[in-house]
Amino acid sequence: MQSKRELEEWYYPRPDPWDYKTTSDDIYRKRFYLTVLENLGPDFDRALDIGAGEGYITTDLPAREIHGIELSDWAAGRFPENVTRINVPLGKYDLVMTTGTLYKQYDHAKIYEQIMRCANGIICIGGIEDWLLPYDFGEQIESFSFPYREYTGVLRVYKP
Amino acid sequence: MYTNLRLAHNIGNVNHSNYHTREQISACNDPIGFDGIYKNVYDNQDILENKSGVMFVMGNYIGRDNKFDLEHVPQLENYCTLTQVKELCDKYDFEIGWHTWSHRNLTTLSDKEILQEVTAPFRTKYFRYPGGVYDDRVIEIVKSVGYEKAYSVTQGVKDMNMPNAQYKIYSDYVDFN
Numbered sequence: 001m002q003s004k005r006e007l008e009e010w011y012y013p014r015p016d017p018w019d020y021k022t023t024s025d026d027i028y029r030k031r032f033y034l035t036v037l038e039n040l041g042p043d044f045d046r047a048l049d050i051g052a053g054e055g056y057i058t059t060d061l062p063a064r065e066i067h068g069i070e071l072s073d074w075a076a077g078r079f080p081e082n083v084t085r086i087n088v089p090l091g092k093y094d095l096v097m098t099t100g101t102l103y104k105q106y107d108h109a110k111i112y113e114q115i116m117r118c119a120n121g122i123i124c125i126g127g128i129e130d131w132l133l134p135y136d137f138g139e140q141i142e143s144f145s146f147p148y149r150e151y152t153g154v155l156r157v158y159k160p
Numbered sequence: 161m162y163t164n165l166r167l168a169h170n171i172g173n174v175n176h177s178n179y180h181t182r183e184q185i186s187a188c189n190d191p192i193g194f195d196g197i198y199k200n201v202y203d204n205q206d207i208l209e210n211k212s213g214v215m216f217v218m219g220n221y222i223g224r225d226n227k228f229d230l231e232h233v234p235q236l237e238n239y240c241t242l243t244q245v246k247e248l249c250d251k252y253d254f255e256i257g258w259h260t261w262s263h264r265n266l267t268t269l270s271d272k273e274i275l276q277e278v279t280a281p282f283r284t285k286y287f288r289y290p291g292g293v294y295d296d297r298v299i300e301i302v303k304s305v306g307y308e309k310a311y312s313v314t315q316g317v318k319d320m321n322m323p324n325a326q327y328k329i330y331s332d333y334v335d336f337n
């Protein structure tokens with residue numbers, strides 16, 4: 001499992017180490033996620049992004065209050081102003097999102113536990129199809145797949 | 161299922177093929193496929209009463225404007241938000257369709273780019289080709305995504321017995337009189 005130190009080594013040298021902001025597939029992915037949410041919402045009260053990175057997706061979640069959980073201090077230090085860093089979920093959220101985190105190299109069991117503890121609306125799970133671990137989030141109400149870099153990206157929406 | 165869908169874009173008094181007047185839309189007795197969806201369709205929604213058809217949404221322009229297309233159209237217009245399009249579909253006999261994210265000519269794109277463009281962020285059975293342009297490669301990808309019907313305005317067939325006819329349906333414009 002990737003340690004916090006290894007994660008910090010990714011984020012420390014420069015912002016946006018995976019080039020999300022300049023890679024067309026990630027710009028597409030973000031727009032896809034947000035349009036799905038606009039269709040499902042369009043507006044949420046409290047949103048939580050677990051494994052928020054630098055807040056690339058998080059900042060535009062359609063919610064009145066946006067919280068982000070991020071292990072890396074360097075990444076969380078780059079959160080946009082409208083994203084509040086927290087260490088554990090604070091109460092219930094009507095939108096819980098996590099993208100690219102439920103992989104074997106991350107602490108997926110902890111992330112799953114956090115999601116199930118605080119979700120009180122919809123859960124959105126995004127990531128690379130072949131890498132996502134098969135957790136049970138309840139009733140799946142939507143599922144999308146699209147080309148993403150050299151992989152298939154997915155977004156699955158659940159009601160817990 | 162909408163094999164005689166007519167095409168319209170804007171509702172307004174502008175002398176251009178992207179515009180129909182309220183009277184022209186009202187006089188159309190066939191199902192109408194609106195592309196956009198332009199805000200002026202929402203603003204003139206009362207004339208959609210007793211009409212049916214499809215609202216073909218372009219993902220990148222939801223809630224934005226048509227600056228990207230100004231070399232082809234006469235004036236700046238705004239598009240509906242997704243909420244407004246859904247409201248139209250809820251209130252009237254219209255279904256939501258997909259018109260790609262960016263309105264690029266699909267025949268010029270890679271397979272991966274086509275698949276991205278035709279993948280809608282909501283469930284729909286209906287697809288409209290940007291500029292009406294398609295080829296066999298584009299059709300195969302559109303089919304693979306699960307659409308039941310795909311429409312053109314510049315090429316295609318009206319005979320539904322032709323091979324792949326449901327993916328190359330020719331749409332006439334709503335009559336201009």
